[in-house]
Amino acid sequence: MKFFMNPNKIIATLIILFSLHSCTKDVDFNQLDDANIHTTYLVTLVHLNLTAIKFLNEFNQEIEFTQDVIQAPIEVNSEPYLEKVEFTVITENTFDRNFTFNVIFYNEFNDPIYFLQPVITVPANSSELITVIEIPKEDIAVIYDTKYFGFSLFLSQSTDGSVLSASDIATLDLKSSVKLFFNYKKL
C-alpha cells in the first residue's frame, strides 16, 4: 500500500502539532467570589381546624384568648445564607365572629423577641383568605435566637351580645407554609 506522503512524516507532524498546541485558555477562578446560588425551600407549617368548644372553658363560658407553642427546630448552620422568610397563611372562618392570629418568637428565657407582622385578621364568615407575611432580611437574625414559636388566637366579642355554645358547628380553619430563601454565596 502506498501513501501519498511518508506516513512516518505524517505521524511525526501530528505529534509535533499536538505537542506545540498544548495550552490553556484564560480562566478566572476569582469569579467564585461573585457566585451565588439562590435556592428556595418550601416547608409545610402549622394548620388548625377549631370548633366552638376550643373557645369555651369548663363552665361553657367564652374565652377570648387561647395559645399554643412549638419548639423551634432552627438550624444555626444556615445562618449566613438565609436571606428571606415568607409565610403564606390561608384562613377560612364560618364563625360570625372575628379572630386575630398572632405568631410570636420566644428566646430561651421565654421572652418574646419578635412579633410576626402584620397580625392576621380573620373576619367573621369569611371564605378563603390568603395572607403573605415576610420576615425581612434585617430581621432574619432574630430567628437564630428563637427557641419557641407562640401562636395566639383572639376571639373578638360579638356585636349583638350573643355567645358561643358547644353545639355551634362553625369552624375556624387555618393552613400555612413557609418559603425559605437562601443565597449561597462566596462558595
Next chain:
Amino acid sequence: MRKLAIVIFLVGAVGYSQNKQVLYDFAGLPQTLLLNPGAEVDNKFHVGFPLISQISVQAGFTGFSVYDIFADDGININTKIRDAVNNYGTTEFMAFNQQLEVLSGGFRLKNNSYLSFGYYQELDFLAKIPRDIVDLFYDGNTDINRRYSINKLAFRAELFGVLHVGLSKRINNKLQAGARFKIYSSVFNASTKLNTGSFYTEEGTNNMYTQHLENVNFLMQTSGVFLDNGEDADGSYVKSKFLFGGDLGLGLDLGFTYHPKKQWIATGSILDIGFVKYSKNVRSYSVKGDYEVEGFQLIFDPNNPEDYWNDLKDKFDNSIVLDTLYKSYITLRPVKLNGSISYSFGQEYDDCRFLINPKVYLNKVGFQLYSSVSAVHSYVAATLFFERRLSKHLQTKITYTADPYSFSNIGAGLSTQLGIFNAYFVADNLLSLHNLYDAKSASFQLGVNFIIKHKN
C-alpha cells in the same frame, strides 16, 4: 480554602472509565498483558522499572468542564452556572482512577508460554449524581408534585493493592490464550448503589401541602473508613493494608488473541471477575422507610400541651429508620470487557526490494470496544485505531474514541525500544490540549521497562 477545594475538585474531575484504549494491544508492551492476559508479546524476559513501569491516571466528569464555569469571557459566572445546570443530563457521572505499578516482571517458559507477574496499587472513585439532586440543591423544592429521586445515586471509592500472576500460552498457530490470577488487598472501601427513594411536595388535605419521603432505601457500606480505637491511618497502617493485611479478595482475568486469516487479528479479554470480602473496620449505614408530614396541627389545649416538635421527630424516627450495621459484606469488582479486530498491512523492503521481515507489518488498523459493567455504573466506548511501526525503535498508535464523555476523543501513544530499554507514553483527548480546562475527560499512561526480546 473552600474555593481552592472546589477548583481542585473541578480540575481533578476531568475524565474516567479505566478504558485504556491506546495502551490496549499496543506495541507488544508488557503492560498490554494487564489488559489482555492472552496478548501476544515477543519478549524473552521483561522487568518493569520499579514504581514507574506504569503510572496511569484517568479522570472525567460528564456534566460540564472547568472552562464552562470559569472561562474569562466577560459572562457573569452565575449565568454560566445556570447554563451548566440547565444542560445537566438525567444523570451525570464523575470518576477518577489512578494506578501505580510497583513491581512488574515476566519471562518466557520452556514451553514458549509467557509468565508475567507484578503488584500494583489502585485508587478508584466514581460518583453518579442524578439531576434531581442538583435541582433540589440549586432550585429548591418549590416545584409542586416534582419527585426528587435518589434512584440513580451511586458512589464508589476504594484504595487497594493487587498482586497478580498470569500466563499467556500459544494454543495453536491461530490462537493464543491467557489468564491472570489476582489477589486484592483493600485499604478502604465505601460504596452505595441500587438506592431508591424520592422526596416530593403535593397539595395537602388538612394543610396547604403534604411532604413525602417515599420508598426510601439507602445503604452506604464502608470498610476501613472508620477505624477502631487505637488505630491510626498512618504510613505503617496503610502499608500493612496494601500488603494483605487489609480486606482480601480474589480475581481472574481471561483473554485471547486469534488470527482468523493472515493479517487479521481478533482479541478479547474479560478483566476482574472477582470479589473482595470486607470484614475489617466495617461500618454501614442503612436508611429505610416512608414518611409524610402535613405540618403541625395546633390543638390549643392549654391543659394538655402537645410536644409538637418531639412528636414529629419521634414519628419521623419511627418511619424512617436509620441503622448502623457492622456486618461484613462482599462487593464484586467492576468487570471490564475489551475486544478488538484489526488488519495489518505494509511490509518493509530493503533498497533492492527484498522483504526484510515477512512476519512484521508496518501498519495496523482496527476497531476496539470497551465496556465496564458494575452495579454502580456501566460504561461503553468504541475506538478506531491506526498503529504504525515508525522504525525498529519507535512505534506509535493513534486512536479515535466515542464514549459518554465525548465523540471527539483522539488519543496517541509512542513506544520506544533502544536495546533493552523501553519507554512508552500514551494519552487521550488530545484535541482538548488546546484548552485543557475545557476537557471533560483525560487520561495518560507512561512507563519504563527493560525488555529482552525473544529471538524466535
